[in-house]
Amino acid sequence: MSTLVEIRQLSKVYERGRERLEVLHHVDLDIDRGDFLALMGPSGSGKTTLLNLIGGLDSPTEGTITVDGKRIDSLSEGALAKWRAAHVGFVFQFYNLLPMLSARKNVELPLLLTRLSSAQRKRNADVALELVGLKDRSAHKPGELSGGQQQRVAIARAIVSDPTLLVCDEPTGDLDRQSASEILTLLQELNRDHGKTIIVVTHDPKAAEYARHTLHLDKGTLVEEGATLSATAASA
């Protein structure tokens, strides 16, 4: 497998007034194309910060991030927005759907930034919704869906523009065990059947079992790499 994400000497420091907080400390990391990686660690360990940096939501204080051969650490804000639109799909703990829009319209959001026609956008959104098993709920608004269904819509939104990379921040953190299992299985299918490279931040070891690999962060440093696998986890 080729390397999709290459991180070198990555540091992130937050400054709040006089306080200086180093969240990530000289992290080196390679993530292969087609990998399904779980980032674990205690609260404040820097796992979400690392995910945000890989997803282009934030800029590092030091170091480089190369995704699919492109350095993103030095991109301007505007260029980074365009890059995210084309290459990254995001899934959040609290779904972050727009409450006034139907499931389909939520899924269509990333496609508004493309040149696709309205009919094409609708078609693509329906395909994505079908993939997550919610085509029959496409006209429903988020408030009319369960938590698990909302997260499926969020996943459909994340994959609708066929991104290079899927980043998920605690995607099951707000779900019951059954729904969490369904979401993780869905992510696993996207990885296995559709070749999506997925990075999941989670504090739940059971969730991490669905990933191909698990990395642990502590105080901003990678401390351990575990190899897990998952065919078995899917049925666990």
Next chain:
Amino acid sequence: MKYLHLVWAALLRRKTRTIFTLLSVLAAFLLFGLLDSVHSAFTAGSRDVAGVDRLVTVSKVSFILSLPKSLYERIRAVPGVQEVTYANWFGGIYQEPKNFFPSEAVAPNFLSLYPEWAMAESQRKAFRETRTGAVVGASLARQFGWKIGDKIPLKATIFPQKNGSNDWTFDLVGIYHATDPRLVSSENLFFFNWDYFDEARQFGNGNIGWYISKVADPQEADRVAQRIDALSFDSDHETKTQSEQAFNVAFVSQFADIGLIVGAIMGAVFFTLILLTGNTMAQAVRERIPELAVLKTIGFSNHSVLALVLAEAIALLLIGAAVGLLLAGLVVTAVRLKLGTAVPMDPVGRDIWLQGLGLAVLVGLVVGALPALRGMRLRIVDALSGR
């Protein structure tokens, strides 16, 4: 256009708040449309396109003081004056006080100075020859269903007859029409013979309310006016002569500076509107910070977010303004139907719509600017983590 549903969704997010804000905007633009029409009603005379060659001479002390009739021949003799006529305010009411319209006693040649009013020659002749004859504008005649030959009783509010009666009866002998549609508001006047008025009135006999002179060359109007005023210089009836338009403006401003009042009211209304809608927009955007952060996360640029919030504010204002102006148009139409030309209000026309919608866009930009900048500048990571 593909983002329109996002703007719409944002507006419908809190329906009650949006409806109340829309009502505020609607009320402001309803007032905007109505007050402009009221302003037009007060300034109708000053906007007349006709009359640039007419001068009005009144008492220098006060418009309500009369002038001696002896001035008539002297003004006629002033170089540059082509023709002179005169008139007196009567101020009668028809049947009941609400039926008030301008009524004036005028000289026999009065109408000949107003070529913008068309009337059959036979009717002009009848007016000159009928002592109790009266001429009215077509709109006024339509309003009360008058026709030639009708006897029209007016109740005097200032001038009783010599027998003490306030009831004056006139014979309608002519109906004039404005030849220029822009002058249709002048079709609300009632004229009758000055000779009959002067003979029958209880007091003030032999005095004139104001003179109107037609100048041979409008370019010479100022100099002619000075010559007319020089006739009465240092007398007990000094005069002030000015163009008819200037006179109309001065007449209206005797009551109040309508433009200033309308401007002050609208200023207060729109200042309040800006505070209100500005607060609403700020609140709406504050509540949606995580949603805006999501839009930026999936690739919407800073400027897209800025444009979306501004579009939301402008849409709110435009919808409210459109409904407000529509209602203003309906109200003005209803008032015009009810009062006829007694109050010459302009309809809410294209200019008012353009001004109103332009104002709505401007207010939208003002009230949307700060929230839009906030949305544009938000840091995704902070917004998503609730910081």
